[in-house]
Amino acid sequence: MKFLVQLILVVSIGAGCMLAQEIKLPSNPLKGRIVFEEKGCIKCHSISGFGGNIAPDLSREHYYGSFLELASIIWNHIPKMNRKYRELKLKRPSFSQSEMLNLIGFIYYLRYLGEPGSVSNGRKLLSDKGCIVCHDVAGSGGKKGPDFDQLQQFASPLYMVQAMWNHGPAMQEEMRELGMKYPSLNGHDIVDITSYIQQATIGNIEIRMAPGNPVNGEKVFKKKQCHNCHSIDKKGDAIGTDLNTIDLQKSVTEIAGSMWNHSPVMIDYMKSESITWPEFKGNEMSDLIAYLYFLGFEDEPGDPINGEKFFVDKGCIGCHEAEVGIGPELSKMKRFNSPIRMIQLMWNHADRMDDLLEIKNEEWPIVSTKEMQDLYAFLRNVTKQK
Numbered sequence: 265m266k267f268l269v270q271l272i273l274v275v276s277i278g279a280g281c282m283l284a285q286e287i288k289l290p291s292n293p294l295k296g297r298i299v300f301e302e303k304g305c306i307k308c309h310s311i312s313g314f315g316g317n318i319a320p321d322l323s324r325e326h327y328y329g330s331f332l333e334l335a336s337i338i339w340n341h342i343p344k345m346n347r348k349y350r351e352l353k354l355k356r357p358s359f360s361q362s363e364m365l366n367l368i369g370f371i372y373y374l375r376y377l378g379e380p381g382s383v384s385n386g387r388k389l390l391s392d393k394g395c396i397v398c399h400d401v402a403g404s405g406g407k408k409g410p411d412f413d414q415l416q417q418f419a420s421p422l423y424m425v426q427a428m429w430n431h432g433p434a435m436q437e438e439m440r441e442l443g444m445k446y447p448s449l450n451g452h453d454i455v456d457i458t459s460y461i462q463q464a465t466i467g468n469i470e471i472r473m474a475p476g477n478p479v480n481g482e483k484v485f486k487k488k489q490c491h492n493c494h495s496i497d498k499k500g501d502a503i504g505t506d507l508n509t510i511d512l513q514k515s516v517t518e519i520a521g522s523m524w525n526h527s528p529v530m531i532d533y534m535k536s537e538s539i540t541w542p543e544f545k546g547n548e549m550s551d552l553i554a555y556l557y558f559l560g561f562e563d564e565p566g567d568p569i570n571g572e573k574f575f576v577d578k579g580c581i582g583c584h585e586a587e588v589g590i591g592p593e594l595s596k597m598k599r600f601n602s603p604i605r606m607i608q609l610m611w612n613h614a615d616r617m618d619d620l621l622e623i624k625n626e627e628w629p630i631v632s633t634k635e636m637q638d639l640y641a642f643l644r645n646v647t648k649q650k
């Protein structure tokens with residue numbers, strides 16, 4: 265059975281639907297930024313150098329992972345964080361489920377934006393990749409394609425990608441005629457190229473990338489018929505790659521680059537299947553890519569038996585044993601219908617738990633991602649249905 269991101273179809277399908285939807289996609293991942301500030305995380309942590317310097321900067325590469333992976337990183341640091349809260353006399357925040365989802369969604373999203381591009385490398389790439397054979401930028405280059413100067417109003421990496429995608433088939437024709445090799449774009453290439461075009465045409469104005477709406481992106485994915493050839497269920501029975509198996513530990517432009525790199529093959533396939541090349545307008549490409557990026561937010565299903573073992577071995581049972589424990593009996597709780605709820609409750613009670621453990625002189629239970637997934641599978645089973 266599919267586990268998490270069973271997508272936010274609830275809204276359109278309404279009550280009574282049978283979809284096992286457990287984590288909703290955030291429709292605007294930047295909402296979590298507000299939570300991050302309002303709940304005071306920013307007092308100690310910074311994002312790209314902006315914020316407190318008491319604790320690690322959370323925009324570093326290290327913080328990439330599924331919902332429960334990020335949640336376990338946070339969990340494992342709770343005792344030290346608690347100590348800081350006390351030391352600085354800050355109130356420790358609690359979270360609602362949606363705040364928890366938005367917060368962790370935001371941390372997940374930080375890598376999406378990637379790092380700023382390198383202007384000098386972008387300039388080099390335009391000639392290394394042969395773009396200037398056909399495109400003119402700042403007065404030098406070929407004339408077969410449109411001048412890049414005209415691109416100014418679009419000069420953010422995602423608009424660039426969208427324009428390249430839309431014109432992909434025509435560009436490919438030209439390249440064939442000239443006997444050119446199809447240029448592949450990897451890593452930071454697209455960001456670097458965009459930075460150079462911005463620099464060369466409009467100067468140093470920072471153009472913010474539209475954040476992309478994963479919920480709309482899912483619709484775009486269907487509307488553009490991507491699902492005709494691509495699955496996301498990891499069953500591996502589709503013509504194209506299962507997009508949930510590609511390396512999603514990438515920034516948005518790397519995903520975009522991989523679409524570009526595969527587009528010659530896709531173009532041929534589409535021709536043979538008589539599918540017209542789908543063009544993108546407005547925010548469609550950024551929404552689509554945000555959706556693909558968020559496929560990696562989903563957790564693998566855990567094993568309830570290992571989860572139970574964990575619950576016993578790591579001492580949860582010590583306080584949560586039926587009747588005798590000082591903590592509530594979890595099997596009497598309302599069913600855990602999503603891992604967000606588990607993490608929300610665990611975070612909210614971590615303060616009390618930390619105190620009690622200190623009194624008992626016991627260690628804080630460190631949890632790996634796998635263990636967190638197993639724990640969820642276990643608690644989901646033991647908590648009551650209604």
Ligand code: HEC
Nearest residue numbers: 303304305307308318319320337338341344345348349352
């Ligand atoms: C009072 C200061 C403080 C506040 C407020 C705070 N943290 Fe922390 N946080 C810390 C400290 C200190 C550490 C490092 C703990 C350690 O080294 O084990 C940490 C560690 C972390 C880590 C792991 C860092 C790593 O390098 O592995 C994450 C993730 C994190 N915090 C997220 C949050 C979030 C989300 C919030 C807001 C709900 C928050 N923190 C609020 C002090 C704070």
Ligand code: HEC
Nearest residue numbers: 393394395397398408409410427428431434435438439447
């Ligand atoms: C062989 C010639 C050729 C090469 C090489 C080439 N292009 Fe193009 N490009 C074109 C043509 C022709 C068009 C217009 C296609 C159309 O009309 O649909 C175009 C269109 C574009 C557009 C859309 C412009 C707009 O106004 O919307 C972008 C962006 C673009 N190319 C980027 C690149 C980049 C980046 C490279 C290098 C990786 C590159 N092109 C290499 C011929 C080329």
Ligand code: HEC
Nearest residue numbers: 488489490492493503504505510522523526529530533534
């Ligand atoms: C007609 C079939 C077809 C359609 C429709 C299609 N693709 Fe593809 N796609 C493929 C094939 C085949 C490959 C593998 C190409 C290769 O191996 O070079 C591919 C590769 C990709 C890759 C690279 C995967 C990797 O391994 O890194 C991405 C990303 C991708 N497609 C996204 C999309 C998106 C988004 C859409 C919808 C706009 C789409 N595709 C529509 C057939 C298709």
Ligand code: HEC
Nearest residue numbers: 579580582583590591592609610612613616617620621629
């Ligand atoms: C030292 C005692 C202690 C340990 C160990 C402990 N808990 Fe708790 N737990 C409590 C107490 C006490 C509460 C009641 C909530 C509160 O007072 O904050 C609680 C509440 C909870 C809740 C929320 C229940 C509710 O009604 O809101 C969850 C979920 C939970 N614990 C899970 C765990 C898990 C999972 C572990 C093992 C990793 C664990 N606990 C370990 C003492 C403990």
